[in-house]
Amino acid sequence: MIYKHILVAVDLTKSSEIVISKAVALAKEANAKLSFIYVDANYVSMVGPAGTLGLARQAASDGREKKLLQKELHTLVDKLDYPVQNTLVVMGDLEEKLTTAVNQLDADLLVCGHHHDFWSRLLSSVRKLVNTVSTDLLIVYIEK
Numbered sequence: 001m002i003y004k005h006i007l008v009a010v011d012l013t014k015s016s017e018i019v020i021s022k023a024v025a026l027a028k029e030a031n032a033k034l035s036f037i038y039v040d041a042n043y044v045s046m047v048g049p050a051g052t053l054g055l056a057r058q059a060a061s062d063g064r065e066k067k068l069l070q071k072e073l074h075t076l077v078d079k080l081d082y083p084v085q086n087t088l089v090v091m092g093d094l095e096e097k098l099t100t101a102v103n104q105l106d107a108d109l110l111v112c113g114h115h116h117d118f119w120s121r122l123l124s125s126v127r128k129l130v131n132t133v134s135t136d137l138l139i140v141y142i143e144k
Contacts, residue, residue: 001136002030002032003026003027003030003032003108003109003136004030004032004033004106004108005032005033005034005035005085005105005106005107005108005109006023006026006027006030006032006033006034006035006107006108006109006110006111007035007036007037007098007101007102007105007107007109007110007111008020008023008034008035008036008037008110008111008112009037009038009039009098009110009111009112009113010036010037010038010073010076010113011038011113012038012069012072012073012076015113015142016076016113017076018113018140018142019111019112019113019140019142020036020076020080022111022138022140023111023138024080024081024082026109026111026138027082028082032109033085034082034083034084034085035084035085035086035087035088035101035105035107036073036076036077036084036086036087036088037086037087037088037089037090037097037098037101038069038072038073038088038089038090039090039091039092039094039097039098040065040069040089040090040091040092041092041093041094062091066089066091069089070087070089073087073089074087085105086105088101094128094129095128095129095132095133096132098110098112098129098132098133099132099133099134102133102134102135103134107135108135108136109135109136109137109138110129110133110135110136110137110138111138111140112129112137112138112139112140113139113140113141113142114126114139114140114141114142126139
C-alpha cells in the first residue's frame with residue numbers, strides 16, 4: 001500500500017530515533033507527507049472546584065511546558081533529511097489525542113513504538129490504539 005500521510009508518535013527519548021528512522025524510510029519510499037506528535041499523557045488538568053483558584057498559574061505553567069516539549073520535538077525533526085509537515089505537542093489521553101490527530105491530519109498510517117518490558121506489558125496502550133484508531137497502525141519493536 002502507498003501511504004499519503006504518515007503520523008509518527010514519539011516519546012522524545014533516544015528510542016524515538018528507531019521509530020523515526022522507520023517512518024522516514026516509509027515516507028521516502030511512498031513520497032508521503034510526514035508529521036510528528038508527542039502526547040503528554042501524564043498531564044493532569046486542574047479543572048473543577050479544587051483547581052479553579054490556580055487556573056491562571058496552571059495555564060502559564062502548561063504553556064511553558066508545551067513550548068519546551070515543542071522545542072525538543074523540533075530538535076528531533078531538524079536532524080532529518082526529509083520534510084516534516086506538522087509537529088504537534090498535545091496534552092491528555094494518548095488514544096484520544098492520537099485518534100483526533102489522525103482524523104484532523106487525514107493520516108493513513110500511524111507509527112509508534114513499543115518496548116517489551118514489564119511496564120509496557122502491564123500498561124501498554126497498543127490494545128487500546130488498535131481498537132480506537134481508524135487507520136493503519138505500524139508498531140515498531142524497540143529493544144532495550
